Amino acid sequence: MSNWKLICKLDDIPQLGSRVVQRQSGGDIAIFRNAEDEVFALHDKCPHKSGPLSQGIVHGRRVTCPLHGWNIGLEDGHAVAPDIGSCSKFDVKVENGEVFLAV
Amino acid sequence: MSKPRLVLIGNGMAGVRTVEELLKIKPDHYDITIFGAEPHPNYNRILLSPVLAGEMTIQEIVLNELDWYKENKITLHTGKQIKTIDRIKRKVIAEDGTEEEYDRLLIATGSTPFMLPIPGNDLPGVIGYRDIKDTDEMIDAAAKHKHAVVIGGGLLGLEAANGLKLRGMDVTVVHLGPWLLERQLDEVAGKMLQRSLEDKGLKFLLETQTEALIQGESGRVAAIRFKGGMQIPADLVVMAAGIRPNYALAEASGIYCNRGIVVNDTMQTYDPKVYAVGECVSHRGIAYGLVAPLFEQAKVAANHLAGYGIGRYTGSVTSTKLKVTGIDLFSAGDYMGGKDTEEIVLNDPHGGVYKKLVIKDNKLVGGVMYGDTADGPWYFQLLKDKRDIHDIRDSLIFGQNLVGDVGHAGNSKAAEMADSAEVCGCNGVTKGTIVQAIKAKGLFTLDEVKKHTKAASSCGSCAGLVEQILASTIGGAYTPASSDTKPLCACTDHSHKKVRETIVAQHLTTKEAVFAFMEWKTPNGCDKCRPAINYYLISTFPHESKDDPQSRFINERAHANIQKDGTYSVVPRMWGGLTTPAELRAIADAAEKYNVPTVKVTGGQRIDLLGVKKEDLPNIWADLNAAGMVSGHAYGKSIRTVKTCVGAEHCRFGTQLAMSMGVKLEKMLFDMYAPHKVKLAVSGCPRNCAEAGIKDVGVIGVDSGYEIYIGGNGGIKTEVAQFLCKVKSDEEVMEYSGAFLQLYREEGWYLERTCHYMERVGLDYIKGKILEDEEARKAYYFRLLDSLKDAKDPWQTSREEQPIKQFIPIKLEA
Ligand code: SRM
């Protein structure tokens, strides 16, 4: 059963950018917005060496980790081949310009 | 419709590699089932030697973890040996009765150690050397027993002997041949090798034939007897006298075998539904015992299994290295030579170096190297390319350095290798592939290269070379290729040159316009092209094109340098390296207030506050700004520092006011973005204490004025700056260096340092623009000043404008 939490307005996230959601436990979540205004949420921890994905460059449906340049798929959290690894993803939705996260 | 079924017998190196190749080119084509007799997932058999020697652990040599099988939906049966292949019903049957039907069968059963047919060969304590079980048994024996005898002085035998010795056993190697490794080395090199191994404490009995193994009271082997009657104690006997292709299973099912499973050039057996690869195979009469050829076979087999039908395996020339730490030995091709071959030999017994090259019809056909194997891969490439060597014959034996020009110390070899040259023999990885992976994926460590390219991931003997390539490439990574035509990244076929030119010619001012006009293949580029285009736009149309923060690397977006733990470093500017008590006090206060864990003096004459949390950045900047300090751009592809010496202000040798000159230059260039970072230095006299000789622009004071040097670099590959001109006044220094930097800003490709730009266009070209054409110089200088005219401190801008939000995390209450 998911519990939708209002996070922020869509416009609070820059296009091709992100915001960080801090949780009390379980680590930060990165919320991304791409050029098509799709919103994605991933654990803010690169599967490579835990780089903060929220600080990466967003393109298409991917983010490039700022530390060593791995590409991570925004939809599934999987590293793009040939890199191997994945980070957890979270459900998000946008309704009336507001972003909700399933927690 | 259900998928066709592929069954693999043999969960070893060749078989699993074939499956990997198949998944790469046609994932999801088959339902795959793998049977392996060993109770382990696929591991790197080659590295059993380092495991035995105590240099690696079993965990480290696993190639495919169980998760890999799961992720690729492969059914894996470990510890299940296939007993029967029923080719009529198209199924395989394991000893425990498990059955599996197939549409295609792949046999990769490897080989088994040859056990000498002598009495006692089945005693406890007598083993071959093939798998994890054998290795464990040796490690165990070494802990409990003293005397080990290894039968066979080949590669495997010597690696076993070395490992057992390192584990504390007293080891004797018994060898039938007249010298060690007689299949790889000639007599001279064989003898040199023996001496080095004897120095490590190994004992040898050459030209000695074993007659029997003798049981001790415990039931375990206790001694070994040779022809002639001599007997020595032996609590462990390792038979390393050769391997036998493991084809009994295939033969019993009626597949044609002849000292191996006979396959054609597509790795197909006589039964068209059955393929075979690896050591169990006989291809054109040859059964290979090294991984490089097996991996080539795997590639071909995968292609045919995928139904593409491209590629044939036509046999391999092999090369070997002995994996005994501290011993350098390389051999390739026909190293023995014969009647119709010539030899070039270099023999320096004192220096411990021996090299022999075998030449036939002006081509290298084989070689042996001992003591100095650095040129091994280069010779191997000449050999495989069948390159005519008559023009380099005189110096061939001295290696590549003497043939080509000597490059920069340390990385000459890697830098000079052709892109097509093979670096990793085991996995057939060329330099080109490695370089491409380093550049495309931003690889920085050997481990990353291993993972992405598989180079150096099997026997590891090319690791040193891979590191050299890495070193020379990361330097080169900032030269987006020497060619004007190389695509900028995978999003486009256009080169940096073409993109720059088009932006100017078409007056494109937004990235969207560039993507549309130049028909980008991706909707909004990637982390490679977006920053490049953003820079091209703002440098070409300084007050017209708007900077796009989302196209900048995080450092330039956060105006601080990201650290490995996700915190940031803050470096306030200290003009020309000068500071004041008040500034130092403000820095100290900020460091305390924001709990900065590390305060460090940088190599750029200023102070770095390391470990600041992102959310604290706006506040710490505000404090520093309040004390009159601005960003040092220590994070940017931008002006970094202007290093100065004390100069004529204080120094008894000083001829010019270096500090004042440096401060003027730094203020002039404040907030200047460039294709890459830019560093300057001003020294007061030719003693050059500010190290102006390795800066993008170096200024050296002399009695009559200043000398200006350009294109130096102190980073990955040191480049000495080249003399541009001599000028008289401070104003001229600013004009000439400013004009040069503007030229670089307008023409450099993104991530190209000045030294790389200069290498590309040539010093004469630059002189033509800056020295010979006064009008052009003044115009460049003007454009520089114009684009920097209302430069603002990025910290202030960032704090005051909208992007401030990025620094504030959203808190989620539980
Ligand atoms: C802080 C400092 C080291 C120090 O503690 O002294 C430093 C730190 C870094 N250097 Fe440097 N370099 C520092 C002086 C130098 C110098 C010496 C100098 O400037 O006099 C050099 C050689 C001179 C040169 O550049 O020609 C130098 C050559 C490099 C290079 C290689 C550049 C090249 O073209 O070969 C890199 C890699 C790059 O830029 O891509 C690099 C990259 C880096 C980065 C930014 C790596 C990164 O991207 O994260 C380091 C940031 C560390 C961090 O976590 O904050 N750093 N780096 C120095 C800052 C100087 C400053 O005040 O701004």
Ligand SMILES: Cc1cc2nc3c(=O)[nH]c(=O)nc-3n(C[C@H](O)[C@H](O)[C@H](O)COP(=O)(O)OP(=O)(O)OC[C@H]3O[C@@H](n4cnc5c(N)ncnc54)[C@H](O)[C@@H]3O)c2cc1C
């Ligand atoms: C100690 C050591 C060091 C080596 N060093 C080097 C080196 O430096 N360089 C180099 O190039 N090569 C080296 N080799 C050789 C290299 O490891 C082999 O060439 C390579 O592993 C062969 O691959 P393969 O797949 O043909 O056989 P294997 O890797 O042996 O795989 C065959 C697998 O099939 C299994 N199998 C057999 N029969 C059945 C059956 N009926 N049912 C189910 N499973 C079965 C076996 O248990 C085995 O796991 C070394 C080998 C050893 C042992």
Ligand code: SF4
């Ligand atoms: S040399 Fe520079 S890049 Fe390398 S670790 Fe030191 S600071 Fe980092």
Ligand code: FES
């Ligand atoms: S931590 Fe993300 S690429 Fe290394």
